[in-house]
Amino acid sequence: MQVPARIGGRPVSADEWIEVLSPFDGTPVARVPALGAEHVAEAVAAASAALARNDFPQYRRAEVLERAAELLAERTEEFAVTIxxxxxxxxxxxxxETARCVDTLRFSAVEARKLGGEVIPMDASASGAGRLGFAMRHPIGVVAAISPFNFPLNLVAHKLGPAVAAGCPVVLKPAELTPVSAIRLVDLLVEAGLPADWISVVTGTGRDAGTPLATHPDVALVTFTGSVPVGRRIQDAAPRKRVLLELGSNAPVIVEPDADLDRVVAGIRQGGFSYAGQSCISTQRVLVHVDIYDKLLHEIRTAVGTLRVGDPLDEDTEVGPLISEAAAIRVEEWLAAARDAGAEVSGGERHGTTITPAVVADPPRDLAVYRGEVFGPVVTVTPYTNLEEAIVLANDSDFGLQAGVFTANLAAALKAARELDFGGVLINQVPTFRVDQQPYGGLRDAGNTREGPAYAVQEMTELRFVMVSA
Structure with missing residues (x-):
């Protein structure tokens, strides 16, 4: 099945095509055109022209997003199968993910409705007396959106929804491994009433399409979700643009001795292994008080051993494949290095692109499986002696996206909330939890922005001061 890209409201093909294959068994899913710099330039020109028309007011933007949410809710199964x-x-x-995308569109519609400014108290100073002053939000300009493979629908919506709400036309470059969901979402937005040239989709590689898009002089803002090296390269290549980065993590969870261990185990079983651990906030580093370390390690291993690995279209499957065999091989190598270093590893057997869920007991702190972002079905379990040590261990990371803490002690919870150096601290929850209206983002190599429609809209607009003198 050939799925064309979209530029300025028209379908676009190319001489060369990218094969989109199932990560599970390699069967063909679709073919999308391999576009390049000339297509990017055309798409940016179309977006600039749409912006210049200034004919897409707030109420219409809200109506489009509301209608798109309704249509998506009706087609959940169709989109879910595509994902x-x-x-x-x-x-x-x-x-x-599809249900969350419905929420993301609805929250974006709310922001389109209420996007406004503020009145400035000019009479608060003698020089301002007798004047009217106000600040209003103004679209920043054309947005370049570069999205990842792991949430090919909802993370696209987290870029498109706020951009539409803010009044910014978009050029979208979806991940070349998972572009179909993104194209279908844009088609759905157009069906819901979005001007056909408001969002262009350029399919292609990062080198051929992503780099020309991020560096195009008429792009005002780049929003990127993906790996740390690619995000930093974009930031360096576009120093005069606003660059919003949502990057990586090796999310920790601290388990105090008074925690509800059944709740902890259930959370880790889900948070560490859903979508084979391929989430920025997948639970990775489990830090456990020494008093309960042996008991909890045993319970985690037992629970993880019951996870069903297999075909993603099977209703009973809980852990599917990694996105590619290369990704699976990398995780396999990291686990082998942990074994070689003396860590006890249960699970972690690779079969093509699938890896059986793995638990690594007390690995050396310098190993990639502990310090890096595994992005696979792996958790490490490490003992600590007191909460102060646990906080130091959690903070000892290049990332700072989200952290979790399980405790029944309010003072311990508040101490962790104050001292954990992360964009989000979740009490009695694994760090994998996210709602789409929260301010989501992190520190250090986790990124530099906050997603969630209310917060992304602020990033995608400029505050313009207006003064009227009598």
């Missing part, structure tokens, strides 16, 4: 096929995400998780 499962191209991303290898278990169908139950793909349905959950």
């Amino acid at each position: 499962a096929r191209e991303a290898g995400k278990p169908i139950r998780d793909a349905r959950a």
Whole structure:
């Protein structure tokens, strides 16, 4: 099946095509055109022209987003199957992603409705007396959106929804491994009433399409979700643009001795292994008080051993494939290095693109499986002696996206909330939890922005001061 890209409201093909294959068994899903710099330039020109028309007011933007949410809710299964096929995400998780995307569109519609400014008290100074002053939000300009493979629908919506709400036309470059969900979402937005040239989709590689898009002089803002090296390269290549980065993590969870261990185990079983751990906030580093370390390690291993690995379209599958065999091989190598260093590893057997869920007991702190972002079905379990040590261990990371703490002690919870150096601290929850209206983002190599429609809209607009003198 050939799925064309979209530039300025028209379908676009190319001489060369990218094969989109199922990560599970390699079967063809679709073919999309391999576009390049000339197509990017055309798409940016179309977006600039749409912006210049200034004919898409707030109420219409809200109506489009509201209608798109309604249409998507009616087509949950269709979109979920697309996600499962191209991303290898278990169908139950793909349905959950689609439902979250409905929420993201609805929250974006709310922001379109209420986007406004503020009155400035000019009479508060003698020089301002007798004047009227106010500040209003103004679209920043053309937005370049570069999205990842792991949430090919909802993370696209987290870029497109706020941009539409803010009044910014978009050129979208979806991940070449999972572009179909993104194209279908844009088609749905157009069906909902979005001007056909408001969002262009350029499919292609990062080198051929992503770099020309991020560096195009008529792009005002780049929003990127993906790896740390690519995000930093974009930031360096576009120093005069606003660059919003949502990057990586090796999310920790601290388990105090008074925690509800059944709740902890259930959370880690889900948070560490859903979508084979391929989430920026997948639970990775489990830090456990020494008093309960042996007991909890045993319970985690037992629970993880019950996870069903297999075909993402099977209703019983809980852990599907990694996105590619290369990704699976890398995780396998990291686990082998942990074994060689003396860590006890349960699970972690590779079969093509799938890896059986793995638990690594007390690995050396310099190993990639502990310090890096595994992005695979792996958790490490490390003992600590007191909460102060646990906070130091958690903060000892290049990343700072989200952290979790399980405790029944309010003072301990508040101490962790104050001292954990992360964009989000979740009490009695694994760090994998996210709602789409929260301010989501991190520190250090986790990124430099906050997503969630209310916060992304602020990033995608400029505050313009207006003064009227009598």
